[in-house]
Amino acid sequence: MDAPRTRDPERTRERILDSAQALILDHGFSATTVDAVVGRAGTTKGAFFHHFGSKSDLARALVERYAALDRSHLEESLARAEKLASDPLQQVLLLIALYEEEFEAMDEPFPGCLFASYIYESKLFDTATLEVLRDSTLLWRRVMRAKLEEVAALHPPRRAVDMESLADLFYSLSEGAFIMTKTLGDKTMLARQARHLRTYLELLFGPAEAGATPPPS
Amino acid sequence: MDAPRTRDPERTRERILDSAQALILDHGFSATTVDAVVGRAGTTKGAFFHHFGSKSDLARALVERYAALDRSHLEESLARAEKLASDPLQQVLLLIALYEEEFEAMDEPFPGCLFASYIYESKLFDTATLEVLRDSTLLWRRVMRAKLEEVAALHPPRRAVDMESLADLFYSLSEGAFIMTKTLGDKTMLARQARHLRTYLELLFGPAEAGATPPPS
DNA sequence: CATTATACAGACCAATTGGTATGTTACAAG
DNA sequence: CTTGTAACATACCAATTGGTCTGTATAATG
Structure with missing residues (x-):
């Protein structure tokens, strides 16, 4: 949940996936917004679209x-x-x-x-x-x-x-x-x-x- | 599926419900848009919000x-x-x-x-x-x-x-x-x-x- | 140390969407 | 026939959303 001090792309990616999974299981995929995912993951849209194309x-x-x-x-x-x-x-x-x-x-x-x-x-x-x-x-x-x-x-x-x-x-x-x-x-x-x-x-x-x-x- | 010639509010309502149910079971509730529902039901937004508040x-x-x-x-x-x-x-x-x-x-x-x-x-x-x-x-x-x-x-x-x-x-x-x-x-x-x-x-x-x-x- | 690519951050945009406002048509009551 | 109301139709709007663009900091490399 908490962001790492040093850069760790693997961890960032995993945090995004974890956040997305938790949100999707409660809201479904469609209602799970990118903003909500990155918010819960403690990162930003920039990171999201760096790790995932869409x-x-x-x-x-x-x-x-x-x-x-x-x-x-x-x-x-x-x-x-x-x-x-x-x-x-x-x-x-x-x-x-x-x-x-x-x-x-x-x-x-x-x-x-x-x-x-x-x-x-x-x-x-x-x-x-x-x-x-x-x-x-x-x-x-x-x-x-x-x-x-x-x-x-x-x-x-x-x-x-x-x-x-x-x-x-x-x-x-x-x-x-x-x-x-x-x-x-x-x-x-x-x-x-x-x-x-x-x-x-x-x-x-x-x-x-x-x-x-x-x-x- | 086909629209009635005469007005039949009960039927219109049911057609909207049928359409919504079919769409929801394939897309989920969130991704099922009101436009898609009324489109499939062969009616319009006006009818939808007449029968349902939201x-x-x-x-x-x-x-x-x-x-x-x-x-x-x-x-x-x-x-x-x-x-x-x-x-x-x-x-x-x-x-x-x-x-x-x-x-x-x-x-x-x-x-x-x-x-x-x-x-x-x-x-x-x-x-x-x-x-x-x-x-x-x-x-x-x-x-x-x-x-x-x-x-x-x-x-x-x-x-x-x-x-x-x-x-x-x-x-x-x-x-x-x-x-x-x-x-x-x-x-x-x-x-x-x-x-x-x-x-x-x-x-x-x-x-x-x-x-x-x-x-x- | 200089350079360059990676890993983000955040403002911005075009399209979509739920909902509204206004109009029109059918139909029942008087 | 008149009139009022329910049952629609459609243009429109504000907010949300996926995605982009530009900028910046970090870290590996020579």
């Missing part, structure tokens, strides 16, 4: 940074889950639980997903920008599906289910939970929704249980 | 119409499900299936949910407008929860689950599916996601099955 340029740079972070975060979480557990089912459950943990640990409600923000103003963006959304969505589908195929190979599902849409469930449920988080101001939404996804996967792929229901956790 | 007024009127439609649609679907089945579990499953059916029957992908559109520009709206979003969300929660409590009373769940977040699942999953629909241009998203929710509820509340998995439908 406001559209900012949109693309911002969503690319967001997508890269989302991707690396997914890959790291999956790698962690794969180290902590050996069974594919446990790995998926753990992956989801890791996300739950993070969102529960936040002290303020998650401000929202940039992809969702963009998609409800999709006509404002060029195809290259929208392609980033598409690629990110398909990445989640690919990664989750591959893991779920491993699961299904080891633990035959108790119901015949479509694997592609099953792979989409976490992404889909997350986006929905973000919207509810913003609507109700309740930061527990994601974890509570994701918990049901875990329960679903346990019931679908888990071993048949003997009788009694376990006590609530 | 653009903010339109926003509120629009979301109130949307919420009322959403509510009556939910209540009618639930009533239908309650007539077609007697068991609460079957009623819930049927309610979800009815929604699947409708979205599958559409010839163009669902253009999106106005609530989600508003929430990602939430800072642009006054509290009265945002209250509509909140109320609609809580209505879904209340209705679904009441029905699910009936279900749980008759069919003890195989896992101890939080009923409130279970009630939120359909709303949440729908919002997520709408975003994926828009991102991928795939109109089958909602039905395929909702199908998993049905399977989850079946596994959670359904009778213990004897062994084999049923053939894919």
Whole structure:
């Protein structure tokens, strides 16, 4: 937030991106003015148009940074889950639980997903920008599906289910939970929704249980 | 779409609302200009500001119409499900299936949910407008929860689950599916996601099955 | 130290936009 | 038929906004 004493173009650029992201998630892209962005970033229009050719340029740079972070975060979480557990089912459950943990640990409600923000103003963006959304969505589908195929190979599902849409469930449920988080101001939404996804996967792929229901956790 | 020969203020108002809704779901509220709205509605600024005091007024009127439609649609679907089945579990499953059916029957992908559109520009709206979003969300929660409590009373769940977040699942999953629909241009998203929710509820509340998995439908 | 390009700052501009003011036309009441 | 009011239409305005232009300070380079 505070300006650096010495010149640091990288930091200035990042501050502009951070400011823009925060504003966009509350006002949308269109209503987020360049003046407001530079104001919050503690810099000026001169700096803005030095780092970005136009406001559209900012949109693309911002969503690319967001997508890269989302991707690396997914890959790291999956790698962690794969180290902590050996069974594919446990790995998926753990992956989801890791996300739950993070969102529960936040002290303020998650401000929202940039992809969702963009998609409800999709006509404002060029195809290259929208392609980033598409690629990110398909990445989640690919990664989750591959893991779920491993699961299904080891633990035959108790119901015949479509694997592609099953792979989409976490992404889909997350986006929905973000919207509810913003609507109700309740930061527990994601974890509570994701918990049901875990329960679903346990019931679908888990071993048949003997009788009694376990006590609530 | 076509203008009426005779004067019909109600119709003019509705045409403006329809036009605004379509534009907002693609451009967001901020980027949707009054000129564009009246252009698409085949009328003029004079008509617009005769029917609505301001653009903010339109926003509120629009979301109130949307919420009322959403509510009556939910209540009618639930009533239908309650007539077609007697068991609460079957009623819930049927309610979800009815929604699947409708979205599958559409010839163009669902253009999106106005609530989600508003929430990602939430800072642009006054509290009265945002209250509509909140109320609609809580209505879904209340209705679904009441029905699910009936279900749980008759069919003890195989896992101890939080009923409130279970009630939120359909709303949440729908919002997520709408975003994926828009991102991928795939109109089958909602039905395929909702199908998993049905399977989850079946596994959670359904009778213990004897062994084999049923053939894919 | 001189030079030059980078990294800003801030005044300025043309276009857009919500809203208004004024006029005109349909339609119902008397 | 007259008249008044609701339902529009259109020209116009002030404010906002993305973008530019000019100027300046910093820092790397020779």
